């Protein structure tokens with residue numbers, strides 16, 4: 001695996017570790033004023049599904065806030081142009097199929113090897129293949145379960161030891177696992193059964209894990225967007241795309257940047273604040 005990342009091994013935020021339990025801490029490496037410009041300098045992040053849509057916008061937003069970002073997906077050319085756009089000194093390109101457990105693990109380990117640690121992991125890669133359950137192509141179900149659930153589980157399993165270590169030893173003294181679900185993870189709808197099942201699964205897993213690690217200052221956050229203009233629906237069969245457009249109607253959808261902004265907000269809260277869930281819809285989306 002080749003890397004576009006030029007790594008500075010100097011520990012970011014050296015000498016800025018905050019003291020614990022004094023009630024008189026100075027927030028040097030983390031914004032103490034939530035209204036302040038988000039500052040992620042010295043923070044190392046990994047985003048899956050970074051070649052389009054939400055993942056592309058998130059990678060860019062995290063890097064703009066100062067983070068160094070490992071960006072993973074399958075399309076190498078897209079990863080390379082993302083690195084060109086954001087800056088080769090800020091981006092680690094990781095060509096990865098997260099449905100393959102070994103590749104998901106290698107993605108995490110390569111990030112840690114290059115960056116020295118991992119503070120934020122965003123499980124974003126996902127696919128939405130809609131349509132009636134009766135006579136559905138089973139292959140579409142398999143793709144959703146393998147990516148939306150298993151890919152996220154493999155990545156989380158590999159990343160958790162590193163996130164726990166970051167929360168204990170690194171300057172921020174907190175780490176973030178952000179899982180991208182959907183409004184479909186809250187409300188089941190006609191023609192969305194298996195996509196619903198995968199996103200409800202993401203919600204259940206995230207809440208259980210949250211309870212397990214929150215006292216160790218790994219914050220597990222669930223992002224639940226409504227309709228965003230991305231490539232997501234283009235992977236569906238033509239008749240499904242037609243039906244989906246008719247169901248949703250002519251509404252103004254969100255932009256990927258709207259979701260990226262909410263993720264930057266989530267990971268830049270002070271250490272004592274955990275944003276557990278963000279449900280975010282276009283204003284004109286009723287359900």
Ligand SMILES: NC(=O)c1ccc[n+]([C@@H]2O[C@H](COP(=O)([O-])OP(=O)(O)OC[C@H]3O[C@@H](n4cnc5c(N)ncnc54)[C@H](OP(=O)(O)O)[C@@H]3O)[C@@H](O)[C@H]2O)c1
Nearest residue numbers: 049051052053054073074075097098126182228230231232
């Ligand atoms: N758009 C919406 O309206 C909406 C609403 C709610 C939730 N979401 C969720 O948001 C997330 C991102 O979706 P999006 O709208 O940004 O869709 P998108 O534009 O289709 O992006 C999906 C990303 O996932 C990557 N990906 C697909 N298969 C992969 C694999 N096996 N391994 C690694 N990466 C893979 C794709 O890159 P490669 O093809 O290069 O691998 C791409 O970067 C998904 O979890 C989706 O369920 C989206």
